Amino acid sequence: xxxxxxxxxxxxxxxxxxxxxxxxxxxxxxxxxxxxxxxxxxxxxxxxxxxxxxxxxxxxxxxxxxxxxxxxxxxxxxxxxxxxxxxxxxxxxxxxxxxxxxxxxxxxxxxxxxxxxxxxxxxxxxxxxxxxxxxxxxxxxxxxxxxxxxxxxxxxxxxxxxxxxxxxxxxxxxxxxxxxxxxxxxxxxxxxxxxxxxxxxxxxxxxxxxxxxxxxxxxxxxxxxxxxxxxxxxxxxxxxxxxxxxxxxxxxxxxxxxxxxxxxxxxxxxxxxxxxxxxxxxxxxxxxxxxxxxxxxxxxxxxxxxxxxxxxxxxxxxxxxxxxxxxxxxxxxxxxxxxxxxxxxxxxxxxxxxxxxxxxxxxxxxxxxxxxxxxxxxxxxxxxxxxxxxxxxxxxxxxxxxxxxxxxxxxxxxxxxxxxxxxxxxxxxxxxxxxxxxxxxxxxxxxxxxxxxxxxxxxxxxxxxxxxxxxxxxxxxxxxxxxxxxxxxxxxxxxxxxxxxxxxxxxxxxxxxxxxxxxxxxxxxxxxxxxxxxxxxxxxxxxxxxxxxxxxxxxxxxxxxxxxxxxxxxxxxxxxxxxxxxxxxxxxxxxxxxxxxxxxxxxxxxxxxxxxxxxxxxxxxxxxxxxxxxxxxxxxxxxxxxxxxxxxxxxxxxxxxxxxxxxxxxxxxxxxxxxxxxxxxxxxxxxxxxxxxxxxxxxxxxxxxxxxxxxxxxxxxxxxxxxxxxxxx
Ligand code: DGJ
Numbered sequence: 001x002x003x004x005x006x007x008x009x010x011x012x013x014x015x016x017x018x019x020x021x022x023x024x025x026x027x028x029x030x031x032x033x034x035x036x037x038x039x040x041x042x043x044x045x046x047x048x049x050x051x052x053x054x055x056x057x058x059x060x061x062x063x064x065x066x067x068x069x070x071x072x073x074x075x076x077x078x079x080x081x082x083x084x085x086x087x088x089x090x091x092x093x094x095x096x097x098x099x100x101x102x103x104x105x106x107x108x109x110x111x112x113x114x115x116x117x118x119x120x121x122x123x124x125x126x127x128x129x130x131x132x133x134x135x136x137x138x139x140x141x142x143x144x145x146x147x148x149x150x151x152x153x154x155x156x157x158x159x160x161x162x163x164x165x166x167x168x169x170x171x172x173x174x175x176x177x178x179x180x181x182x183x184x185x186x187x188x189x190x191x192x193x194x195x196x197x198x199x200x201x202x203x204x205x206x207x208x209x210x211x212x213x214x215x216x217x218x219x220x221x222x223x224x225x226x227x228x229x230x231x232x233x234x235x236x237x238x239x240x241x242x243x244x245x246x247x248x249x250x251x252x253x254x255x256x257x258x259x260x261x262x263x264x265x266x267x268x269x270x271x272x273x274x275x276x277x278x279x280x281x282x283x284x285x286x287x288x289x290x291x292x293x294x295x296x297x298x299x300x301x302x303x304x305x306x307x308x309x310x311x312x313x314x315x316x317x318x319x320x321x322x323x324x325x326x327x328x329x330x331x332x333x334x335x336x337x338x339x340x341x342x343x344x345x346x347x348x349x350x351x352x353x354x355x356x357x358x359x360x361x362x363x364x365x366x367x368x369x370x371x372x373x374x375x376x377x378x379x380x381x382x383x384x385x386x387x388x389x390x391x392x393x394x395x396x397x398x399x400x401x402x403x404x405x406x407x408x409x410x411x412x413x414x415x416x417x418x419x420x421x422x423x424x425x426x427x428x429x430x431x432x433x434x435x436x437x438x439x440x441x442x443x444x445x446x447x448x449x450x451x452x453x454x455x456x457x458x459x460x461x462x463x464x465x466x467x468x469x470x471x472x473x474x475x476x477x478x479x480x481x482x483x484x485x486x487x488x489x490x491x492x493x494x495x496x497x498x499x500x501x502x503x504x505x506x507x508x509x510x511x512x513x514x515x516x517x518x519x520x521x522x523x524x525x526x527x528x529x530x531x532x533x534x535x536x537x538x539x540x541x542x543x544x545x546x547x548x549x550x551x552x553x554x555x556x557x558x559x560x561x562x563x564x565x566x567x568x569x570x571x572x573x574x575x576x577x578x579x580x581x582x583x584x585x586x587x588x589x590x591x592x593x594x595x596x597x598x599x600x601x602x603x604x605x606x607x608x609x610x611x612x613x614x615x616x617x618x619x620x621x622x623x624x625x626x627x628x629x630x631x632x633x634x635x636x637x638x639x640x641x642x643x644x645x646x647x648x649x650x651x652x653x654x655x656x657x658x659x660x661x662x663x664x665x666x667x668x669x670x671x672x673x674x675x676x677x678x679x680x681x682x683x684x685x686x687x688x689x690x691x692x693x694x695x696x697x698x699x700x701x702x703x704x705x706x707x708x709x710x711x712x713x714x715x716x717x718x719x720x721x722x723x724x725x726x727x728x729x
Contacts, residue, residue: 002014004164005108009047010028017157021153023136025047025105032075033076033183062274074271076183077138079100079140080101089179090147091176093177094172101143104139105382110133111366113129119143122253123161123315124153124319124320125152125304127154130156133150133152134152135148144168144171146167150165152168158307163181163294164294165194168285168288168290171286173284173287175282176282178283179293180293182250185271189264191207192240193209193233196229196563200551201549203562211270214263215263218233219261223504224533229260231262233250234249236248242304242639248299248300249297249300250296252296253296253537255505255535258274259274306640309564312567323520323543330544331408332361333410334608334628336352337605338551338606339606347352353405359616363474369390372384372423378445381422382425382449383581386411394472395471397471410473410474411468412477413599416449419445419446420442420445431459433487433504435488443481444481452499453489457510457511459509465515468522473521476523477525478525481525512540516541523543524542525542525546534563543570552583552584552586552588553596556574561650564652573600573602575597575603576593576603576605607726629723632661638654641666641681642681649666650669653683653685659685659727662692666723678716680711681713688704689702692726
């Protein structure tokens, strides 16, 4: 059992392989956070001895005698209104207008395994997993609000996941203004905050800032986790490296508006709040109703960012992603988007497929432009019937023709959107997200369907099912190309309008659950104008995600490196595109484009009809090589060896679970101006005594040599790269 409750001192101890998480009941009723970090073998046996006994200006809460002030206490799930006047995890306004909540312990249960979260994506366990859960029930006596704090300990994965469920057991409506998934504490101020921020085409770049007094926040109010920030932050000791130093990672399994904030108080304690963004949020909880909020995953690493990321990768790959593709290799695909945009017809697609077959590619994906009257982005989203002028054989016929060439066939859709110029809009103008009496802003000439409505959810389920049933379709790229503005639902009552953002996601999650279960053999790839909604919530439904619309290999060094802080390589879709690159015009060598793309799910995104026979042969060779490496890359442990954010190159490696092989990718970014010396790369995670032989048989080194002396990379010209692959003899 990795969760224990000590009745003598009212202490809960949650233990993973390397960490301890401790909570205790002060005076038998106030649940406090006491410790999270390196695994401890013993603890003080008295809760009171583990907390500061000083008074703050706000005094002590009623019921907490003996000089303890809640403003100083590390309350496990803090509320607002009484004497803790920092940012709370929970805040509600009750029917009589009062806004104070005082949570006290009622009971708890500990059990093996883990329950599913109703309506939300979450980590899961399989039989034989060492997972234990704890539910602690707290309650506010006056309003009869019950709050269930739910924790699950993934012992082997070194992870603690948590969420909260609210039950209105009283007689009046509760307006929940803020209900976060976690509040965590650091008991000193010596931390940096690391977060992933960027924009369209520059997603998830690593940012670091010192925590100081006040509140630092990253968030999204865009009705999507967004390109701009990710639902992840880490609290790291200054100068933490990939291999050394303390890091706490917090990652939210949610795709909508979120907040992640760190507040340093007067006493230099840091409180970390994360969950659904309270901005523009109000949830009416009627008597008898429950409200479940998203799950959050905490990882503590005393061995730097590397261990933290590997824990996230393993947990998310094995116990968040689902379905048959979780553990299998995905077809290597050619996507038509950068090859032809909207300018294609059936014969062009067939010719592309023939070339793709010659190059060793396994699947042809027809991107945007196959439906309605869509020859550009001004029309037809919502009209999910095939444009026979472009594709006379229809999707089923086209799929058959592509299958007979020897390729699988995949398709693109953007099911959450609607073009004002569409049949669907004529029929159901009220199905859009819009505010009454205010014109809705367009982006890319499109509006958003109101997924809080059941009939809209059903329409999407039916449209997607119909398309997938038209023929032998093996893959669906699910796109979502805009942020949401003028957030109003024409269906929800006035006093529930502020529930729209979260209800949208409950609706979307329902749709994705139904469709992914209905089509277990279809591979789903997520996309949101690139990596705009590439978050753990989406991984529950889509085992892979289009990382960014920026397909330039050098930009991708940064984007993929940042993304890898949390996301596993098995989920990261990485394509070889043309040179000059379509987004930024950069000219890069073909082998560099492939080497960078080989660190995720390799695919192609360029017009093969414009390539020479030699280049087609190069692609064939790349694919043959990747097939040898991909077991190690997609299912191995990732080690980041050189950061493009801190040096003039990027290097990452992947080591198979049993340490029997290692794949290394090294790529120069902007070296020339520095006239850099040779680059030394020290590997990690190998068997020190094992002898590793390169795949061309020219090099053989022991693991300890590779990890201590390392390899030299001599060609320091801009954009030059190399991949190396060793197997243990
Ligand atoms: C945005 C995506 O990120 C691209 O890959 C492509 O699918 C386009 N949408 C199509 O409109």
